[in-house]
Amino acid sequence: DVKVTQSSRYLVKRTGEKVFLECVQDMDHENMFWYRQDPGLGLRLIYFSYDVKMKEKGDIPEGYSVSREKKERFSLILESASTNQTSMYLCASSLDRTSGANVLTFGAGSRLTVL
Amino acid sequence: DQQVKQNSPSLSVQEGRISILNCDYTNSMFDYFLWYKKYPAEGPTFLISISSIKDKNEDGRFTVFLNKSAKHLSLHIVPSQPGDSAVYFCAALKSRGSTLGRLYFGRGTQLTVWP
Numbered sequence: 612d613v614k615v616t617q618s619s620r621y622l623v624k625r626t627g628e629k630v631f632l633e634c635v636q637d638m639d640h641e642n643m644f645w646y647r648q649d650p651g652l653g654l655r656l657i658y659f660s661y662d663v664k665m666k667e668k669g670d671i672p673e674g675y676s677v678s679r680e681k682k683e684r685f686s687l688i689l690e691s692a693s694t695n696q697t698s699m700y701l702c703a704s705s706l707d708r709t710s711g712a713n714v715l716t717f718g719a720g721s722r723l724t725v726l
Numbered sequence: 727d728q729q730v731k732q733n734s735p736s737l738s739v740q741e742g743r744i745s746i747l748n749c750d751y752t753n754s755m756f757d758y759f760l761w762y763k764k765y766p767a768e769g770p771t772f773l774i775s776i777s778s779i780k781d782k783n784e785d786g787r788f789t790v791f792l793n794k795s796a797k798h799l800s801l802h803i804v805p806s807q808p809g810d811s812a813v814y815f816c817a818a819l820k821s822r823g824s825t826l827g828r829l830y831f832g833r834g835t836q837l838t839v840w841p
Contacts, residue, residue, distance in 0.1 A: 615769070644828075651735065653833035654770070654815060669828075701769055714760065715829060717769030 614638070615718035617702050623724045630689040632721050634702030642705040643685035644715065645669075645677065647698040654701065660685055692725045699723075729753045730818050732832035739839050745803040747835050749816030752797065756818040760829065761790060761801050764813045773814075774801070806839045813837075 618633040636643065644659040646669075656669030658677040666677050674696060678686045685704075689696055699722050703715040731750045739745045749759075757778040762770035776783040776790045776799070783790050789802045803810055816832040 646831075651833065653732075654831040656828070659828060703769075714772045714775070715762075715770075717762075717771070719769050720767070722767075 617718040617721045632687040634685045636704040640704035644703040645687045646701045697725045730830045730832040736836040739806045742805045745806045747801040755820045758819040760817045762815040
């Protein structure tokens with residue numbers, strides 16, 4: 612089974628801190644995604660990547676950046692954390708973008724609280 | 727603007743009865759539709775998908791129906807079980823174009839199955 616591992620399940624940070632959320636997948640998937648989940652708002656796409664060193668903005672990229680230096684690793688960076696970035700962050704990967712039913716495999720999530 | 731909509735934030739069903747979760751979409755370019763299930767403190771897991779060239783796909787207790795003319799799909803769970811209690815997300819995919827591989831999610835429906 613494909614495994615998507617998010618390094619931290621729970622984090623508590625202070626306003627203004629720089630925050631790194633790490634995600635690693637072990638099945639040589641091309642595509643990687645970062646979502647945040649908030650009650651009543653569902654899953655909102657922050658950034659995604661189809662290849663190493665490649666990134667594209669999703670629907671809510673403001674306040675975030677990403678890094679994909681290796682195929683298996685996709686990092687989400689909050690340059691200066693704010694309280695409105697308190698959320699559940701979900702990393703996902705999928706095999707490639709040419710297959711039809713592009714099933715995403717999600718990690719277990721990282722619950723971030725910004726005080 | 728939301729391209730995938732789940733208008734019922736919650737649904738409560740008795741064990742053994744049918745659960746019907748609904749989803750509407752606006753973009754006629756979507757050609758695959760997927761359902762994900764999410765338990766608290768876990769990442770979403772893939773449940774079932776359907777191609778736009780079909781109108782029904784069945785997998786055990788789960789059946790997805792697609793009505794392209796109405797831009798509507800539904801997930802039927804029969805019989806419902808308490809372990810089905812989770813948030814269900816509808817998602818849609820365009821398999822052609824620059825956003826290849828990106829899923830568009832609805833806001834989710836919380837299903838509660840009571841004994």
